[in-house]
Amino acid sequence: MTKPIEVxxxxxxxxxxxIIPPPPKLLAQQCNRIRRAQVSWQQLxxxxxxxxxxxxxxxxxxxxxxxxxxxxxxxxxxSISVLEIDSFLSSIDRWCGLAPQLLQExxxxxxxxxxxxxxxxxxxxxxxxxxxxxxxxxxxxxDTIPALLAGCAVIVKPSEIAPRFVAxxxxxxxxxxxxRDILTFVEGAGQTGAxxxxxxxxxxxxxSVETGHRVxxxxxxxxxxxxxxxxxxxPAIVLESANLDLATSAxxxxxxxxxxxxxxxxxxxxxxxxxxxxFYHQLVTKAHRLQLAYPTIERGExxxxxxxxxxxxxxxxxxxxxxxxxxxxxxGKVEELGGGWWCRPTVLxxxxxxxxxxxxxxxxxxxxxxxxxTVEEAVxxxxxxxxxxxxxxxxxxxxxxxxxxxxxxxxxISINDAALTAIMxxxxxxxxxxxxxxxxxxxxxxxxxxxxxxxxxxxxxSTNDPWWFNHAE
Amino acid sequence: MTKPIEVxxxxxxxxxxxIIPPPPKLLAQQCNRIRRAQVSWQQLxxxxxxxxxxxxxxxxxxxxxxxxxxxxxxxxxxSISVLEIDSFLSSIDRWCGLAPQLLQExxxxxxxxxxxxxxxxxxxxxxxxxxxxxxxxxxxxxDTIPALLAGCAVIVKPSEIAPRFVAxxxxxxxxxxxxRDILTFVEGAGQTGAxxxxxxxxxxxxxSVETGHRVxxxxxxxxxxxxxxxxxxxPAIVLESANLDLATSAxxxxxxxxxxxxxxxxxxxxxxxxxxxxFYHQLVTKAHRLQLAYPTIERGExxxxxxxxxxxxxxxxxxxxxxxxxxxxxxGKVEELGGGWWCRPTVLxxxxxxxxxxxxxxxxxxxxxxxxxTVEEAVxxxxxxxxxxxxxxxxxxxxxxxxxxxxxxxxxISINDAALTAIMxxxxxxxxxxxxxxxxxxxxxxxxxxxxxxxxxxxxxSTNDPWWFNHAE
Numbered sequence: 001m002t003k004p005i006e007v008x009x010x011x012x013x014x015x016x017x018x019i020i021p022p023p024p025k026l027l028a029q030q031c032n033r034i035r036r037a038q039v040s041w042q043q044l045x046x047x048x049x050x051x052x053x054x055x056x057x058x059x060x061x062x063x064x065x066x067x068x069x070x071x072x073x074x075x076x077x078x079s080i081s082v083l084e085i086d087s088f089l090s091s092i093d094r095w096c097g098l099a100p101q102l103l104q105e106x107x108x109x110x111x112x113x114x115x116x117x118x119x120x121x122x123x124x125x126x127x128x129x130x131x132x133x134x135x136x137x138x139x140x141x142x143d144t145i146p147a148l149l150a151g152c153a154v155i156v157k158p159s160e161i162a163p164r165f166v167a168x169x170x171x172x173x174x175x176x177x178x179x180r181d182i183l184t185f186v187e188g189a190g191q192t193g194a195x196x197x198x199x200x201x202x203x204x205x206x207x208s209v210e211t212g213h214r215v216x217x218x219x220x221x222x223x224x225x226x227x228x229x230x231x232x233x234x235p236a237i238v239l240e241s242a243n244l245d246l247a248t249s250a251x252x253x254x255x256x257x258x259x260x261x262x263x264x265x266x267x268x269x270x271x272x273x274x275x276x277x278x279f280y281h282q283l284v285t286k287a288h289r290l291q292l293a294y295p296t297i298e299r300g301e302x303x304x305x306x307x308x309x310x311x312x313x314x315x316x317x318x319x320x321x322x323x324x325x326x327x328x329x330x331x332g333k334v335e336e337l338g339g340g341w342w343c344r345p346t347v348l349x350x351x352x353x354x355x356x357x358x359x360x361x362x363x364x365x366x367x368x369x370x371x372x373x374t375v376e377e378a379v380x381x382x383x384x385x386x387x388x389x390x391x392x393x394x395x396x397x398x399x400x401x402x403x404x405x406x407x408x409x410x411x412x413i414s415i416n417d418a419a420l421t422a423i424m425x426x427x428x429x430x431x432x433x434x435x436x437x438x439x440x441x442x443x444x445x446x447x448x449x450x451x452x453x454x455x456x457x458x459x460x461x462s463t464n465d466p467w468w469f470n471h472a473e
Numbered sequence: 474m475t476k477p478i479e480v481x482x483x484x485x486x487x488x489x490x491x492i493i494p495p496p497p498k499l500l501a502q503q504c505n506r507i508r509r510a511q512v513s514w515q516q517l518x519x520x521x522x523x524x525x526x527x528x529x530x531x532x533x534x535x536x537x538x539x540x541x542x543x544x545x546x547x548x549x550x551x552s553i554s555v556l557e558i559d560s561f562l563s564s565i566d567r568w569c570g571l572a573p574q575l576l577q578e579x580x581x582x583x584x585x586x587x588x589x590x591x592x593x594x595x596x597x598x599x600x601x602x603x604x605x606x607x608x609x610x611x612x613x614x615x616d617t618i619p620a621l622l623a624g625c626a627v628i629v630k631p632s633e634i635a636p637r638f639v640a641x642x643x644x645x646x647x648x649x650x651x652x653r654d655i656l657t658f659v660e661g662a663g664q665t666g667a668x669x670x671x672x673x674x675x676x677x678x679x680x681s682v683e684t685g686h687r688v689x690x691x692x693x694x695x696x697x698x699x700x701x702x703x704x705x706x707x708p709a710i711v712l713e714s715a716n717l718d719l720a721t722s723a724x725x726x727x728x729x730x731x732x733x734x735x736x737x738x739x740x741x742x743x744x745x746x747x748x749x750x751x752f753y754h755q756l757v758t759k760a761h762r763l764q765l766a767y768p769t770i771e772r773g774e775x776x777x778x779x780x781x782x783x784x785x786x787x788x789x790x791x792x793x794x795x796x797x798x799x800x801x802x803x804x805g806k807v808e809e810l811g812g813g814w815w816c817r818p819t820v821l822x823x824x825x826x827x828x829x830x831x832x833x834x835x836x837x838x839x840x841x842x843x844x845x846x847t848v849e850e851a852v853x854x855x856x857x858x859x860x861x862x863x864x865x866x867x868x869x870x871x872x873x874x875x876x877x878x879x880x881x882x883x884x885x886i887s888i889n890d891a892a893l894t895a896i897m898x899x900x901x902x903x904x905x906x907x908x909x910x911x912x913x914x915x916x917x918x919x920x921x922x923x924x925x926x927x928x929x930x931x932x933x934x935s936t937n938d939p940w941w942f943n944h945a946e
Contacts, residue, residue, distance in 0.1 A: 119901060217694065412928045413929050424590065430926050
């Protein structure tokens with residue numbers, strides 16, 4: 001049996017929403033149903049699939065008010081909820097535009113004169129997506145859209161911490177029967193996620209390293225591909241030559257946007273010692289100006305901490321740092337306001353790698369700043385991490401920044417800005433170390449990883465001898 | 474502690490060779506050593522790596538006699554040992570020719586005017602290869618060569634059943650110091666393979682489904698990519714319109730070459746009922762003419778069964794089939810000759826999917842032939858398998874064959890010939906079902922799967938505002 005799950009509101013702290021996970025047997029039936037429907041979805045062809053997605057987009061535009069409201073209640077924030085919907089809608093257009101070229105296939109010449117090669121790709125029938133609470137809509141659809149265009153059916157289990165958006169999203173989906181038959185969202189927590197993996201042909205997971213390991217194990221046991229996008233502890237390196245005003249603005253935003261609740265948040269900052277003081281003064285000045293979005297949601301830049309667990313982790317990291325000698329220059333603690341958990345942008349100095357705040361994912365608006373004396377030291381500190389998601393380098397000229405970037409063991413590096421992958425999805429990148437496993441979520445690979453390649457090898461000469469006869473002589 | 478392992482000679486049945494697996498600690502040290510040396514190998518650049526591989530090729534040409542002799546003792550066969558070395562040498566040339574283009578990278582335009590994208594790829598430092606006994610040299614090097622060109626260090630553990638080729642191969646390797654430092658072969662059985670996985674950054678495994686599952690589990694636990702190439706039960710479909718002479722010749726060779734000890738052996742044959750009798754008569758006539766390579770290795774086409782375990786499995790499948798009503802038309806049993814195990818090409822009819830010989834990997838020169846009445850039935854029988862490696866379709870015109878091929882759930886399909894992937898490595902293909910997991914071993918993907926993609930995203934406008942400022946307004 002499965003129990004209802006109470007959902008907490010991040011602004012009020014009240015448990016004001018309930019989700020009801022499907023019993024495992026029902027989930028299996030759901031999966032079977034959409035897996036069967038996938039055959040028609042694939043046969044529909046790319047044009048038909050694009051049409052269905054565009055219809056969905058129109059339905060979302062019509063139901064936008066309800067979706068926005070649900071996302072606001074899920075996350076306690078306003079402008080990012082609006083942005084999530086915008087980004088989601090534009091990702092539909094982006095993929096619909098890219099897919100025709102990516103799915104084009106043609107006969108190829110081969111080096112062997114009597115064999116001709118035709119390549120084709122076929123979708124994995126049923127893709128599972130398990131997504132986190134920090135960008136509930138975006139991260140539940142980032143893999144879903146390309147998988148749908150590839151011709152897969154998709155079943156999504158969003159996080160139980162921010163599930164309110166599912167109901168209005170399903171309403172929009174119900175207006176597009178072709179899509180509704182092969183795409184569904186299920187409510188539930190870890191147990192439902194685990195059951196989902198048992199019923200799909202490929203799993204995409206975005207979330208913590210800890211759960212990522214369990215997903216990898218389950219996928220191996222089920223002998224299905226797993227694409228894992230896990231945590232990060234993204235560093236920023238600021239060289240002496242950096243444009244300081246730009247660096248402090250970009251790093252501040254890269255660290256506190258969405259209250260730091262992003263896998264590609266800047267979570268540690270290494271600054272050349274010659275500009276260290278100037279840097280953190282400027283950073284503190286700018287950080288200090290930012291306001292909480294409280295008591296009204298319309299004001300301020302910093303929303304509530306969505307997950308109560310995460311609030312405890314942020315506090316733990318801060319206390320650990322201070323107990324080991326770190327100095328807090330602004331912000332500095334998680335506080336309760338009106339039932340929600342809040343944290344002002346926090347700048348720390350006197351930090352080192354014995355502190356959790358420099359080594360573990362904090363997922364809050366926390367900016368520990370550390371000085372380095374040589375570029376080698378900066379690179380060594382940067383790579384001294386179990387994570388390898390992304391990074392930022394600030395330096396002039398760009399060539400110097402690129403030289404440093406080459407030495408960093410992460411998948412994406414922003415030069416003279418932070419988290420550019422958040423708006424630029426063309427660059428293929430793989431996660432390093434514990435930050436992930438499997439194909440690139442960005443660039444052309446993002447769509448292609450949902451398909452298997454088939455090769456047709458055709459004997460084209462007219463002799464009755466198989467190739468082996470000529471080869472063996 | 475690790476015990477020496479006695480190795481059986483497939484022609485004499487005598488245990489005439491010994492391998493000594495490294496203790497786990499020594500293996501870990503070896504891995505660390507070549508992992509450290511990988512940095513120089515990567516820095517050497519592609520030209521330098523190509524030069525080293527070409528030097529190795531020359532050394533192999535010089536040491537060819539010793540290598541051939543060892544392979545003959547490993548496998549009990551002559552012409553295929555010669556062919557293995559030829560194919561290995563030409564794969565070095567092929568990859569050295571392809572790599573420059575595959576590793577080329579360039580700046581790309583992006584849809585966002587103020588961001589420029591540069592892509593680069595970096596090799597996984599240390600690749601592990603675990604390979605089987607059926608083509609000892611070829612299958613221990615098929616992933617190794619592209620991995621080396623990608624810039625990886627490689628540690629290979631060949632099968633303990635056919636390990637004699639390792640010593641002469643290492644001798645050739647020792648003449649190329651740059652390569653010797655980052656490529657090594659270790660002797661051992663399952664325990665050594667398991668220990669190897671603990672020490673590498675990526676694992677390639679070729680072998681049984683059973684062991685493949687264990688490799689997948691271990692890779693997931695270690696959070697490294699696993700590329701698995703496992704078993705097959707490759708079907709051939711012969712439509713009424715097929716060129717019968719061609720079909721019987723190709724299928725015969727596809728089924729008995731290397732005594733059927735190949736993952737892409739034809740192991741089940743579905744023939745249109747209108748030509749069924751004609752087909753199996755012709756197949757039996759041709760099969761009957763083939764000779765065992767016994768008592769001398771120079772005569773005959775059919776070598777000994779290399780693995781004693783496999784001989785028992787072949788016998789089991791034949792007995793199971795006969796007990797359930799199958800009729801043997803030629804061959805039909807595994808016999809002992811001079812201490813080795815041998816099996817003549819065997820044609821069976823009156824077979825069905827209740828028999829192991831139609832559903833489990835036999836890995837012997839066994840050709841069960843079954844009639845079908847409709848193409849739908851043929852496709853249904855073909856897909857009624859836990860395997861999905863490759864297949865063959867015989868029909869005229871080619872378009873009809875392709876139409877059938879489209880419906881088969883396997884990665885590579887030969888049209889009017891068998892096992893064309895054995896000579897044509899340009900076509901990308903993924904294994905379906907239990908036949909494998911991970912990227913394509915063939916085509917450009919074969920090399921690219923040894924590299925991680927890095928994206929450099931460069932802010933190119935000259936404002937001091939990070940992207941977010943413009944994006945949020």
